[in-house]
Every structure is written in structure tokens, then in C-alpha cells.
Amino acid sequence: MPSRFTYQPVREYHVVVLGAGGVGKSCLTAQFVHNEWIESYDPTIEDSYRTQVTVDGRQVVLEILDTAGTDQFVAMRDLFLKSGQGFLLVFSIASRSSFDELATLREEILRIKDDDTVPIVMVGNKADLEDQRAVDRARAFGVSRSWNAPYYESSARTRTNVDEVFIDLCRQLCRREDKLEEQARDELGQKMSDEAAKKRRRRRRRKEKCVIL
């Protein structure tokens, strides 16, 4: 519920969905942006990948960038990554290689964003294929912890944890911006040095989150 006296502008975030081909990341996106009032989904219109969500009582517009179908255009990835503020790293729990690929993707994100606190959510998709699981959950958790990114297991097919991953990412982005605003205020007020602020920010660890179906 928005607090009534402080008025807040709508925030807009660009979220990039990444992952190897065939992990169902576009299903995830389609499920998330698919508006239930539309009978059939037309991806060619301007607002196809824009959606509004409420996170902790706050309206946020998410523009989702999904490279679906253009994985072969490797050279474009840089451009996509650059425009993103938050990232969903999607792999399929039924494919070990898709899991291993995340590390490369993450490196690339960190390089391009030049920031190691960039909001990331790790998603093990196709959780409905438990019998074909190739990525140990504990292993995924281990990586998630080391990357300091929450881990979800989702299933676009059964629509499990689809919203949750986007909402979590959104929440991270919101907190991050709140922090930055707060810092900006602090800096004004206490004349804190830029250096110190940065140090403090880096020391801060995000709350760990692990999610199992």
C-alpha cells in the first residue's frame, strides 16, 4: 500500500532475461507479460514486453528484454546487456550445460555493467521435469550463494514461480535505488566522502534467498 503522504514517481526498470537456447526463458517472459485479458498474444506491438507490477506497494514498470530467437547474434548481446539494469539468469534444471553457461553470462554482465552488485536472480527453469534433473539443487544453491544472487526453481509450463522471479528482481532494483537515494541524501547531509560511501556499499551483503519448490 503506498504511503499516502510521500508521493512516489513510477520507476521503470529494464530487465534482461538471459540463458542458453532451449531453457525456456522466452516461455518465462511470455508467461509473465502475457496479459490475461488478451485472447491471443501478439509480440509485434510496442508494449509487448512492458508490464506494470506492484512491489511492496509500489508501482514499477518493467521493460523486459529477451533475446529469444536471436541467440546466434552473439555480437548483439553486449548491446542488450548494456541496456539492462537487472538480470535473470535462466538455466534448465534438466541441462547441465545450460547451467554451466551461466557463469560466462555473469562474467559478461559484470564486465559490461562494470559493477559487482548488479541485481541478478538465478532461475532453474523446467522444474516440472524433476525426473530429468541434471543440476543438483544443492549445487545450484552453492553457486547462488557465492554469486550473492537469489535462486528460484520455476516452471513456465505450470506457471510456478514465474512472477516471483521477476518480482524478486524488481525488489532488488527498488532497494538498490532506495539505497542510492538514501546515500545521496546522506552525502548531502553529512558531507560523507564518496569513497567511504562506496566502501560501505560494497561491504553490504544482500540478504540471501533460496527458494525450493
Added chain:
Amino acid sequence: MAMLNSQPARSSLQVAPLAIQKTRSNGSSVADSSDPYSQSQITPPATPNGSQEDLYTQAQEHVQMEIEMANEPPVFHNFLRAFYPFQPENIVNDSTVTLPLNEGDVVLVHSIHTNGWADGTLLVNGARGWLPTNYCEAYDPDEMRSLLKALLNFWDMMRATCGNDSEMFGNQEFMKGIIAGVRYLLRTHCLTRESPLVQQYDGLRRNRKSLLSELSCLVKTARRLHDAQRMGNVEEVNEVVDEMILRAFKIVTKGVRFLDVLEEERRPLVPTIAAITAAEDNQVPPTPPAESSNFAAGYGPAADAGSRAEDDGETAERAQYAASDVARSLTPAENRLSSVCTQNTNARRLSQVGPLQIHRPSSTLSHRLSIAGPSPLAHSQNLVSEKLNACHDIFLSHLGSFIGRLHLQSQSRPSLARAVKQSATSGGQLLVVVDVVCTHNAAVIDVLEQSRAAMYDRIQELVHTARDILANATLDMEEDVIVPQDNGRLLGAATGCVKATGECVAKTKWVIERIGDFEFEFDNGSLGVNFDLSALTLVREEKDSKYCPSESASIAGSTVSETPTASTAISVTSSAPVPSVVLSIDKPLPDVPQVTSPITEQPVSHPLPSDSRPQSLPMRDRASSVVQTASYNRADLPPLPRISTASLPMDTYSPLEPSSTNGSDFRSFRSESMTASSSGSGSTYLSRHSESSILSQTSTRATTPDSTQAPRNQPSFSDLSTTETTSQAEEVDDVESRLIEKTFAHELVFNKEGQVTGGSLPALVERLTTHESTPDAMFVSTFYLTFRLFCTPTALTQALVERFDYVGESSTIAAPVRLRTYNVFKGWLESHWREETDREALDLIKEFAQVKLAAILPSAAKRLLDLAEKVSVVDGALVPRFVSSMGKSGATGTHYIPAETPVPAPAMTRSQTNALTAWKAGGSCPSILDFDPLEIARQLTIKQMSLFCSILPEELLGSKWTKLAGVGAPNVKAMSAFTTGLSNLVADTILQYDEVKKRALVIKHWIKIASQCSSLHNYDALMAITCALTDTSIKRLKMTWDTVSVRRKEMLKSLQSTVDFNQNYKALRARLHDRVPPCLPFLGMFLTDLTFVDVGNPATKTSDTGLVVINFDKHTRTAKSIGELQRFQIPYRLTEVADLQEWLSSQIDRVREKDKAGANTQASHYRKSLLLEPREVQQLRTPVEPPTPAVTGSGMFAWMRSNSGTTTATQSLSAPL
């Protein structure tokens, strides 16, 4: 009956999985799922669990949707059936028409006013006017559903397109629905004249016959319409359209009657305890059927029979009814809407609806009585949907002019204040409308609240921004002008308003569509959530109260009561005092007659001197005895109609006493209501096209009867019945033969534009081979292109053969359809054959040609066999084709550029040519700088276009290029590889020079090449080059970019903006939209579209009749996308310079070879970039370190990051946990 039985059963069945799912998702989610919005708002609720296959999931989803509709938002019923007779005191007063109802009458509902009165059309005579909904129940039996749906479409189509869409009338699509509906009704037992049931029961036979004769009349009228259309006689067309509507109504009326009789006939088949009491009913003399044209005469008895059984529902009397049925089974009282049996039906319905209503009150009619506003009626702008549109328009126009003014450099404070005020006021009005919808039905609040709050916030934000700016300006005092930078903030706020409002209005419309349109009296102009600057505090308070949980159900109530200017909304839940003035204007619903009333009325209620009277008398006597038994049990009955009226503040007005006039003068009412039938609806109807397309038929059908419009010389109902009897005998046979045609037409799903969006395979095949018109080219090409996605070639062959077989039953159309079937096979073999997948069907096709086709069309069979032989030998299509004709419409590329246009000469100098020759001979390799940007761009374009043109449509189906490393899509793969190669070449050529100046020169050169590509409309190359130039490894070369002139950088920026992928390639789409080839679009955009069409649309959908059918819409979209791509598969007219081509390819290959060597190209470029221009010292991270050799795939960048987090990450990846 059957439907009503199944409905509650189905929902109760499904409740369990739903609940399970809820706990599941709650338990597993870390995200705050208690947040009401995150779950319920943005996304549909989780589908029932499990890893079922697509089809099952689809079905589940559908069922779940149904439950939601049943449980949550009430459904707008399109058809009601009266279960009491109703006789208004004044049929026509100065402004309104109130229709008399007879028990059993079926009504097409256009809208339901909040006070419980419905605007409807009586099917029995086409009269339109106000009807009390508490006298009616929803009418939607299974058998009739298809026909009722068809009537709805028919009505919409006829009313919407009145005389201006010859195309639609041309293909007779609208007739098919009705015929299919009748077929569906008859299909179980009575399809042919010879069926035992029809043979056995005279009444059934007669009813069936009269139904069919009616249908044949409609078919004839439709033909007349077709002729009139051709003659261009508008006057006549309108007349015929009116006549057709009346006839369609009549068909449905007869269908209803038929169903009643049928149910009566079926009953004896069910063993009942009734046999015991059967004897006493034996004395009832057989009732001879009345003439079909004598329909009106049946009213008298029908009416009292109707009132007889009103509130029954007891098993005891049901038994007695059933008993009488047994006795009378040989002599059905057909032609009476309300034969005894019907009451029996009603009785059961009542007894079911009763308890149902308690459980889910929203699903019955009573929900519509939630608020009452004063209503002078017949003011169409009182409809909420229209008010919503009007307010939205006003609001947008205010905002629009406000935004427009903001673009001026400066403006005065008063004018700003005024504009904001205007916008806020109109926004407030819009909010009130939304609130009214919320209040109207508490169940929808959840749906609307979020977007409503969003919109509210946006408007408030605008007001606050304006206030802040105004306040700041007062500090400066001198300035009476808003500074430009504030404009930006205002602009943002205003556009925010527009967006949020759009969303909110869209949702509200959706809600209205679900709950049905209703009327609401708005106090013109003076109401509105007040956003006025001076009243800011008030607005805040109002907002507070709104969010109080206790009042959440009554947004409008609280809003209105706290906003002094608005005073009309009455919220039931907040128990606001009802202003008596308001209600005195309002028209109260009539009281539902008491059970005892029919008995007392009986002497009065059959004054009709009709020929059927003597026969009906004894029946009536028996009926009255039934009523007596009914009244014994009355105490136990659910007081159904009372529930609804009780929610109204009843003591403020005195209820009407319908019994006093009841049944006294049916005949005169009939004739009067006839003249009052509203022909005016045709004109009001057109308004729906101006409304946003989100509005569905249900809500837009809501028009208000306009009795002031004088009735035109409309064909009256009695005229119709006289004309029809004359020639019906011969027509019946015709229709009958048409009806017996086996058809799957009812398994097709259409959208509002009349395109097929779904259907079962037989239905789609039927459509493909239709005899009535040339098949739609779009449909045919989509089918050929995509059929392998929804069926196997064998299945298609079988369906076609089956079509060939079953059409033989109907002699008239067999020949054309069989020819078409042959043509489908021929087209498939000639142009759409894919040996690798279709081979399996070849033997079947040959067999078909040899046996079945040869027997009827020997020459065609021979041709087909020839083709079948060739197809397995010849590689590729026998007849050159454009697979989807929609893109190219048969034209070849040369049509776009006249052949005589001179091909431009290559921009090559002698020295350049020599350099290439030398290179080929083994000499030194020329650099990119040696060539003219124009020629490089041309040669790139030629190369890319040849790759692009070789892409086959089948490569683009089912996301094939993303699967199995693109094996199934070699040309897509080649094309994307080339584009990527080009990007890498750009980066490579820049990074190969150590000198800053040289690098800048290369950058400049590539910008020029990109610019040339842009003028050639080669967006694929443009994308590749701009991507490379903005890549991190190039972009970060600060020293180099400083050397590039500002002009070039600006040029790059504008080039970049044309291929910007933001907002879903908005800029590029706009460019491609009406671009005439030659043009090379960015392939990736199509690939993304196709991927999302594929994953975003389910494979199946559920039709109105509950059948799971192929989602053809998905395939149409796919075909459309592919067609759009094919539109550009037309080569450029440019001269190829072979040597330059070769050099370019070798350069791209050279870069690709490096890639193959193991290192990621992007990474190696970045490394090189770092070496060329190391990171500046003040940058925090990434001290330049010598690259560690032999980096593994996962640890690619570990070397450049000393950060500990990364190292652990890579470790944890490689080390087993």
C-alpha cells in the same frame, strides 16, 4: 436442464485442485505472495499443478477460467427466459417501452440496468423494451447453446454492418452459424425425418418441420438480401435485414419450443414413480397441435399454465407432473411454450438455482440489483461503458492539450494551474465512473483496485508536481513563468497519467464486459473525485478512507460521500442513506406474483376466443389441481425472486401489483409491442466501431431502446407468418437436405473480423474445401505452411479423404467440394510438398487417387497420380511457388523495380581492382580503408540479401532455428552467422591498429559504410555495424573516439536510433511498415517475433461449445510474420563485384577462424581493447594484468577481476559440492 445440472457439478469438481494450487504457490514462494496485487493482478492465477502435456494443461486452464467466471465476476447472460407472465400497467409511456412477458418467452438481453430492469428484445415478436429481470432466469441449455450463440453473432453482424458490407453478406458466413446451430439442436435424435423419435411422435415431427420451414424462409430471405445487395438497393437491403432478424428470432423461438417438446418426449423413457398416479390423468383428452401461424392463440393457456407452476420445485409434485407426462406422451401439447413439461423443467431449475444462489449470489440475476440510481431511462449516455468512454476522451483531450502546451518554452502560472485543474477534474470524473463499476459489483474490486489506485496516484502526482512548481515560483515572485526544466517534470507526470489511465480504462472495460453493461445516472459535470489544488487535503483524506479495509468494498460510496460535489452514487454495502427523491424517479421492479395469485386469476386469464381453446380447457383444469398441490409445499420453496428485491430499499416505494392486470389483454399488448420494436438500434449500433476494440460484443450490444424513433414499415411478424406458409412445403425439403449435410462448421471459431481463429482438423479441412466461395487466400496459405505443426501429413490426408467421402451424402454440393478436395491435394503435391516429412502420406494419397477419385473424376485422378510419382523423384517443389502468397501476392521482385532501370556501376577505381587482383595472386591484403564505403555497403548487401532470400519459410516454423543447433534451419543460421561475422569484422579492423589515429579512421570509415547501408535500407548490416561500434570493447576506447569528429558521432547516433531494439524495435518497425522492397530487414527481429508467437500462444483453444480445437490464430500469426519476411525476399539490382565479395568473405572468415581457435571473440576483443587503451588509474577495479593463458570457458574473465566473489564463484562451479 443438462447444462444447469453440469454447471455446479463441474465447479465443485474443480474447487479442490484450485485450492491445492494456492497453498502450493504460497508455500514455495519467497516473494511476498500475501500482497494482493502481485498474485491476483498482474498475472493469471497459477494453473492447476502438474507436468501434464500441453493439451491437458490447456483444458485445465480453460476449466479454471470458467470457474473463476462462475465464482467471481458474474456472467452477463445474453438470454433470459421468463418464468412468470408479466403485464405492465402502461406498455408505452412517453419515454419508455415496457414489454409484457409470457411465461416461457425468451429474451435477447442488450443491457441490464442497475435497478433490475433489462433492455431486451422478445424473440417471439421482435419487440424491444424494458423487462423485469426478476421474472426471468438465464436461458442457456446445452442443446441450444450453439444456436443461441449463432443468433447473437447474427444479430451483431446484421446490426453492425447494416447494408454496408457486401463482402460479409456475400459469403453467407452468417447463415452457416444459424444452420449449424439448428443442426446442433437436432443432432441427437431428430436429424433426419426418418429417425425413430420423429417418426413416433407427431408433435416432435411437426415442431421439427415448422423449425425447418422457418430456416428455409431465412435462407430464402438471405438470398434475397444477396440480390438486393447486388442491385445496390439500400432501402430494400435494410428491410430485408430487418426481416432476417425477425426470422432468425423465430427460428430460435421454434427451437426453444422444439426443445421443450423434446424434453417432454424424452421423459417417458425415464422410469418414474409416476406410473402409480398415471391413471387419473388418462382422462385428459389429446391436445391437437395448433397451427404454427396460430402461435399467438396459444398465449392464453400458456400464460396461466405459466403462472401455475411458479414457485414449485418439490419432488412430490414433480412426480405428479411426470405422471401426467407419461399419460400425455402420445399427445404432446406442442406449440405451447409452456406445456406442463416445461414447468417441470422450470421447477427443477428453480430448485437448483435456489441453493446455488445462496452459495454464489453473484452468478445469478440478483447481483444486478446492487445499486439503484435515478433513471429517466432511455438516455443512452447513462450506460456506464459509454460514460467511461466519454470521460476518458475528455480526460485525454485535457491532458493532450496540456502536454501540447508544455512543449512551448514557457507559460504563465495561471494557465498552468488552469490546465492542471481541468485535467485533474476530468480525471476525477473518470475515477468516479470506475468507482461506480467497482461498487456495482463487489467481486470486481480486486481486479480494478490496483489500476485504479495507479491512476489515482498518477493524477495526484501531476497535481503535486504542479503544486510544487507553482509554490517554488512564488518564491521567486518576479517570475510569472514556468521554467523550461520544470516542463520536463510536468511532462513526465502527464504522460504517466495517460498511461495509467489507459490501463485502468482497459481493465474497467473488461470488467464491464464480464458483468454486463448497466445504466447509471451521473450527475452531469458536477461529480468527480476532486483533485482541485485548493482541495488537496480533502483528496488525501478521501484516499485514506478508501484504503481502510472495512470500506474496501465500497470505494464509490466513500469517495462520493466525502466529496461534496458528487452525490448520486448509492452504495449498498456502506449502507448510505438513500435519498428518497432519487428513488421516486426510479422505476421499481414489479413484485413477483405470489403463488396463490394464479388460482384467483384463472377465470380472467383465458379470454382468448381461439380455435385451440376447447382443447386447452381440460388441460387447464388439470393444471389448477397441480397448482394446488404446489401451494401445499410452498413454504419450503426458496424465495428466489425475493432475494433480489430484498436488497433494494423496498420501503421507499410501493411495489407494483402486476396481478391486477395480469393476463387481461394479451392480444392488444402483442400488437402494440410489435409496433414498438426498435428499428432504431441499427443506427445506435454503429457507435461500437468508434469504441476501443477491447470492448466485446456483450458490452457493446448494450443499446437502449429508442421508442421515440418511429417504427419504419418493418415487416410485421404476422406478415411473415402468412408469406411463409405458402411456399414452405418445397423449401423444407431443400433446407432439410442442407441440414442433413454432414458438417463441422460448428467446430470453427471465428474472431470479430470473421477470420478463422480455431477449429478441429475436420472443420479446418472443410473450410479449406468450401464450395460456397473461393477459399480465403490467407487461410489457404497459412494452412499449407503450418499444417505440419498441428497434424501429421497422414492425418491431413485422412481428413481430406473423409471430406471427400462424407460430402457425397449431399448431392448438391458434392461435385464442387470434391473438386476442391482434389485441388487441395494437387496444390500440396505441386507446391508445398516436403519429401522428408510428407513421404508417409504418399501411399495414402495414391490409394485415394486410384480408388475413390478415379471413380468420380478419372482425369483428376490421373493427374494426381502423376504428381505423386514426380514428387518423390524431383527434389524441391514441382511448381515454383511463393509459399505464402500474402507477402508477395504472386509478384516477383522485378515488378518493384522496372527492368529497364540501369544497374548502378560499381564504385571501384582501377587501383582498387588491381589491389584485389594482386591479393588473389598472393600479394598483400588490402585494408578496408582502401575501398569506397558505398561499394562495401553494396557488396555486403548483395551477399546478405542472397542469404536472406534463400531462407525457406519452413525454417521459421516452431522455433526450429533455436533447436538442435539450427540443423533444421541452415539458411537462418548462415544469415545470422554472417551478421555476427560482420560485427566481429568491424571490431577486429578497428582493434588491429595500434595508433589512435588509424583506429579513428577505421571507425569513421565504418560509420560511412553504415550510413550507406542505411540508404540502401539494409538494416541487417546497419544493426551489425552499429552493434560493433557501440560494443563495450570499442566504446571504451576514449582516446580514439575523441579523435572522431562530432559530426560523425552524431551520424552514428542517428543511425543507431533506427535500429534501436528498445520498445520492441519501435523505430525499425515503423520504417519497415510501408517500405517497398528492395529492403533488407533485421532478421533477428522476425526471429524474436516468431519465437514469442510460438511460445506465447497455446497450441489449442476451447470453442464456445467446450470443444478443444486447434488454435489456428497462432498459426495465422506465424504465417503473417513469415509473410512479412517474405515480402522482403527480393534481390537488389546491384552489380556483384566478385573479387570484392571474395575479399569480404575471406576477411569475415579470418575473424571467424580466430573465434574457432577457442577464445570467445567478444572476450578477445575486450582484452585487446584493454591493451590498446588501458583502464584509467582512478577507475576502481580491473587493474591491468597480463592475461592468463589458457582460460577455461567458465572462467573467461576471471583474470581481469581481482574480486574475491568471482573466484569463489568459478571455484564452486568446478568443484563438486
